[in-house]
Amino acid sequence: SAVISQKPSRDICQRGTSLTIQCQVDSQVTMMFWYRQQPGQSLTLIATANQGSEATYESGFVIDKFPISRPNLTFSTLTVSNMSPEDSSIYLCSVAVGPRDEAFFGQGTRLTVV
Amino acid sequence: SQQGEEDPQALSIQEGENATMNCSYKTSINNLQWYRQNSGRGLVHLILIRSNEREKHSGRLRVTLDTSKKSSSLLITASRAADTASYFCATAAQGAQKLVFGQGTRLTINP
Numbered sequence: 001s002a003v004i005s006q007k008p009s010r011d012i013c014q015r016g017t018s019l020t021i022q023c024q025v026d027s028q029v030t031m032m033f034w035y036r037q038q039p040g041q042s043l044t045l046i047a048t049a050n051q052g053s054e055a056t057y058e059s060g061f062v063i064d065k066f067p068i069s070r071p072n073l074t075f076s077t078l079t080v081s082n083m084s085p086e087d088s089s090i091y092l093c094s095v096a097v098g099p100r101d102e103a104f105f106g107q108g109t110r111l112t113v114v
Numbered sequence: 115s116q117q118g119e120e121d122p123q124a125l126s127i128q129e130g131e132n133a134t135m136n137c138s139y140k141t142s143i144n145n146l147q148w149y150r151q152n153s154g155r156g157l158v159h160l161i162l163i164r165s166n167e168r169e170k171h172s173g174r175l176r177v178t179l180d181t182s183k184k185s186s187s188l189l190i191t192a193s194r195a196a197d198t199a200s201y202f203c204a205t206a207a208q209g210a211q212k213l214v215f216g217q218g219t220r221l222t223i224n225p
Contacts, residue, residue: 001159033212042202043157043215090154096211100162103147103204103213107156 002027002097006106013083013113020079021109023093028073034066037090037108046091049076083113120203120216128224133190135219137203138183144208146179148188151200151218160188160201165208193223 003026013019023032031050035043046066047055055068069077080087092108118139127133139146145164149157163170163179163186170177176189190197200220204213 006156031211037154042217043204043213045212045214048212092156094213096206100164101145101206101211102159102162103206103211104159105149105157108154110154 001102002029002095002104004093004095004104004106006093006109008109009107010110011112013111015084015113017083018079018081019083019111020077021091021093023076023078023106025074025095027097029095029097030073031096032070032076033094033096033103034068034076034078035092035094035105037092039088043092046078080111083111085113087111088113118203118205118214118216120201120219122219123217124220124222126222126224127193129193129195131193133193133197133221133223135188135201135203135221137186137188137216139186139203139205139214139216140184141205142208143181143205144210145206146177146186147204147206147213148175148177148186149202149204151202153199157202190221193221195223195225197221198223 005024034046037043046061047057049055049068049070051070067079090108094105096103147162148160174191179186200218202218203216
């Protein structure tokens with residue numbers, strides 16, 4: 001398994017500001033994944049963060065809005081930029097480990113934009 | 115939408131009864147994973163089943179996979195109040211680690 005520490009656990013932010021979410025894993029992993037869960041909805045993949053290269057974004061998500069850093073094999077950050085109330089969601093990071101590629105998740109960051 | 119479908123969307127049963135949730139997906143997969151989420155917190159990994167497996171057990175959980183029908187089911191036996199949560203299935207395509215999630219089932223266990 002993997003232990004993933006994510007912070008902050010929650011925040012309330014003013015519209016127009018930015019928030020950076022941190023994700024720390026207890027082992028080295030090639031890829032880290034960032035998901036968004038809008039209120040009452042399921043999870044949607046934002047992007048895949050690879051160490052040493054630019055993140056790969058899913059359709060509907062752009063780097064200017066969700067810049068990602070991946071400075072080493074155990075850490076990544078996701079920034080939610082120029083926030084609006086529509087960005088209010090839970091943001092989760094995830095890694096897949098082991099021979100079966102089991103995917104584990106951090107506790108999530110509950111973001112409220114006012 | 116790329117997401118799979120889960121049914122039912124909501125399920126309410128009495129403690130001690132069995133709960134069955136179903137998941138359908140759209141593309142060929144490498145594996146299918148089930149998760150539990152309590153009150154909008156992080157996801158707890160329950161069980162992974164590979165595309166060449168048909169059934170997996172873990173404690174009170176039983177997962178089946180039918181790749182010909184592109185469907186899976188999660189059975190929770192002898193349910194407890196603590197099983198109240200949302201349950202999600204997620205699939206990984208061949209050669210990929212990123213997941214596509216189903217819409218989820220909200221399970222309520224009544225004491």
